[in-house]
Amino acid sequence: MQKETKYIMEKAKEEKKLDTTTEEKIKQAARKVFLQKGYAATRTRDIAEEAGINLALLNYYFRSKEKLFDLIMMETVAGFMQTMGMILNNEQSSIEDKAEAIAAHYIDFIIQDPNVPIFMLSEIRNNVDGLLEKFPIRQLVSNSAFFRQYREAAEAGKVTESNPLHFLMNLLGLVIFPFIGQPMLQRIGGMTDHQYRNMMLERKKLIPIWVNAMLKVT
Amino acid sequence: MQKETKYIMEKAKEEKKLDTTTEEKIKQAARKVFLQKGYAATRTRDIAEEAGINLALLNYYFRSKEKLFDLIMMETVAGFMQTMGMILNNEQSSIEDKAEAIAAHYIDFIIQDPNVPIFMLSEIRNNVDGLLEKFPIRQLVSNSAFFRQYREAAEAGKVTESNPLHFLMNLLGLVIFPFIGQPMLQRIGGMTDHQYRNMMLERKKLIPIWVNAMLKVT
DNA sequence: GTCTATATACGGATAGAC
DNA sequence: GTCTATCCGTATATAGAC
Numbered sequence: 390m391q392k393e394t395k396y397i398m399e400k401a402k403e404e405k406k407l408d409t410t411t412e413e414k415i416k417q418a419a420r421k422v423f424l425q426k427g428y429a430a431t432r433t434r435d436i437a438e439e440a441g442i443n444l445a446l447l448n449y450y451f452r453s454k455e456k457l458f459d460l461i462m463m464e465t466v467a468g469f470m471q472t473m474g475m476i477l478n479n480e481q482s483s484i485e486d487k488a489e490a491i492a493a494h495y496i497d498f499i500i501q502d503p504n505v506p507i508f509m510l511s512e513i514r515n516n517v518d519g520l521l522e523k524f525p526i527r528q529l530v531s532n533s534a535f536f537r538q539y540r541e542a543a544e545a546g547k548v549t550e551s552n553p554l555h556f557l558m559n560l561l562g563l564v565i566f567p568f569i570g571q572p573m574l575q576r577i578g579g580m581t582d583h584q585y586r587n588m589m590l591e592r593k594k595l596i597p598i599w600v601n602a603m604l605k606v607t
Numbered sequence: 608m609q610k611e612t613k614y615i616m617e618k619a620k621e622e623k624k625l626d627t628t629t630e631e632k633i634k635q636a637a638r639k640v641f642l643q644k645g646y647a648a649t650r651t652r653d654i655a656e657e658a659g660i661n662l663a664l665l666n667y668y669f670r671s672k673e674k675l676f677d678l679i680m681m682e683t684v685a686g687f688m689q690t691m692g693m694i695l696n697n698e699q700s701s702i703e704d705k706a707e708a709i710a711a712h713y714i715d716f717i718i719q720d721p722n723v724p725i726f727m728l729s730e731i732r733n734n735v736d737g738l739l740e741k742f743p744i745r746q747l748v749s750n751s752a753f754f755r756q757y758r759e760a761a762e763a764g765k766v767t768e769s770n771p772l773h774f775l776m777n778l779l780g781l782v783i784f785p786f787i788g789q790p791m792l793q794r795i796g797g798m799t800d801h802q803y804r805n806m807m808l809e810r811k812k813l814i815p816i817w818v819n820a821m822l823k824v825t
Numbered sequence: 826g827t828c829t830a831t832a833t834a835c836g837g838a839t840a841g842a843c
Numbered sequence: 844g845t846c847t848a849t850c851c852g853t854a855t856a857t858a859g860a861c
Contacts, residue, residue: 411844426733430647432836443846448838450844504732511729513790515644521794530795550813554796554806558785559817566780569787572731576739577748578772588772595768599777602824603817629826650854661828666856668826 412450414440419451420461424504428458428512462516466509466524472498474529477536484542484604487535488560489597495564496593500586507569530557548604559603563596630668632658637669638679642722646676646730680734684727684742690716692747695754702760702822705753706778707815713782714811718804725787748775766822777821781814 418440422431433454437444451457476482476490499505513520530536539553550556567574567589575585636658640649651672655662669675694700694708717723731738748754757771768774785792785807793803 427645427647427729429645430733433838434836444837445839445847446845452838454837507729507732510787510791511645511725514725515648521791526791526794527797531797552806554792555810555813557795558788558792559781561788562780562784563777565788566784567776569728570776570779570783573728573739573744574772574776576744577775579745579749588770592773595773598824599821602820606816606820651856652854662855663829663857664827670856672855 411442411446415442415447415450415457416461419457420465423458423461424465424502424508427508428515462512462520463523465505466520469498469505469509470524470526470529474533477530477533480534484535484538484548485597485601488600491560492564492596493593496589499565499568500589503568503571506565510569549607550604556600556604560596560600563592563599567592629660629664633660633665633668633675634679637675638683641676641679642683642720642726645726646733680730680738681741683723684738687723687727688742688744688747692751695748695751698752702753702756702766703815703819706818709778710782710814711811714807717783717786718807721786721789724783728787767825768822774818774822778814778818781810781817785810 415436419436422435422439425431426435433447434444436457437447440447447454447457451460472494473491476487476494479487479490482490535557536553539548539556540551542548543551543553548556571585575582578585578588580588633654637654640653640657643649644653651665652662654675655665658665665672665675669678690712691709694705694712697705697708700708753775754771757766757774758769760766761769761771766774789803793800796803796806798806
């Protein structure tokens with residue numbers, strides 16, 4: 390009876406309070422600091438302070454700064470790619486639908502977590518070694534329903550540029566660049582954070598229109 | 608007579624040999640390493656080694672790592688903005704001409720120095736304090752001939768989206784994003800460096816067509 | 826101006842008490 | 844699991860000889 394009570398309490402601790410676990414607090418703090426400052430510029434002490442824990446606990450739970458970073462990086466890239474794969478491989482939706490879905494999803498996504506793009510792109514540049522190799526990019530993207538649909542449309546003369554990679558980089562550029570260029574672009578526009586955010590939300594409707602127009606021109 | 612000879616020699620040293628000066632060698636090395644790895648990840652020893660000079664000379668000429676970085680950063684941003692200002696403030700050229708000029712110039716420019724965009728954008732993110740404040744952005748961009756022309760065209764119903772900032776961020780996104788996303792995009796396409804470079808060169812012609820199409824749609 | 830040697834500080838990581 | 848105290852490598856910067 391006493392044993393059973395103890396067991397239940399431990400289970401509750403593991404499952405219900407998972408978000409307030411020390412380990413989890415460290416991970417969340419690490420995510421915040423790493424995404425803000427990048428790997429090289431963050432000190433393990435910053436993370437400990439942000440998490441409100443003792444520095445030694447970071448090494449106790451995650452062994453090293455690098456291992457903790459790799460974990461955060463993997464989760465972040467995975468979180469980013471997952472939806473991409475879902476959308477691009479939807480056999481039911483058209484090319485236009487997919488573009489709209491990507492714009493809508495990623496604009497909302499990045500507004501929630503604005504540092505994700507610049508973080509991923511600048512860390513991948515250094516981590517040339519083999520971070521991307523751990524993700525099934527060719528399966529998820531190159532061999533996607535989208536790429537097949539696009540090639541078919543090009544052969545049928547329904548789109549004018551035959552390379553689907555141009556289309557994908559255009560779409561992602563229109564969605565992502567305004568966020569990574571925000572410090573500069575917002576200053577050019579003389580806008581508040583709120584105004585800039587609204588402009589990004591506008592683009593959920595505008596980008597599908599623009600990319601559809603791009604599909605039809607010589 | 609002796610004085611004059613000495614003067615001539617010093618002048619020659621200053622003007623002709625300027626590129627092989629120790630000071631200049633350090634600057635060039637610093638530029639290379641900073642742009643590749645970012646401020647936090649570069650060590651002054653890396654720069655000294657790259658320049659083939661003694662570490663102490665770096666501090667002798669530039670006082671500190673941070674001062675040297677600030678110099679490189681300022682020159683890089685200035686070099687980037689200068690042509691932008693020239694193109695946007697050309698009273699003779701049309702909106703379409705300007706888009707074409709920007710695409711052509713910056714694609715060539717970034718191919719020569721591929722790290723410039725991700726370097727600028729990721730360092731500006733940290734340097735929130737006041738790097739951009741040192742540049743006359745509003746004068747160069749917000750009050751440019753381009754912004755005026757665009758607003759006039761919008762009023763005359765010749766372009767469908769009335770905010771020139773949308774147009775500018777679209778154009779820059781189409782030009783710049785494929786470079787900062789290269790590690791990911793090149794992998795998706797399964798391309799060699801050479802093939803990717805050719806694709807970027809293609810875009811000098813394609814981007815003007817695309818942005819013109821975007822100008823005309825609802 | 827350029828070198829060697831070194832001061833000084835900082836950051837990652839661990840030992841060991843509780 | 845969590846803390847304090849500390850070790851140790853490394854990075855910036857300078858002192859001082861040449």
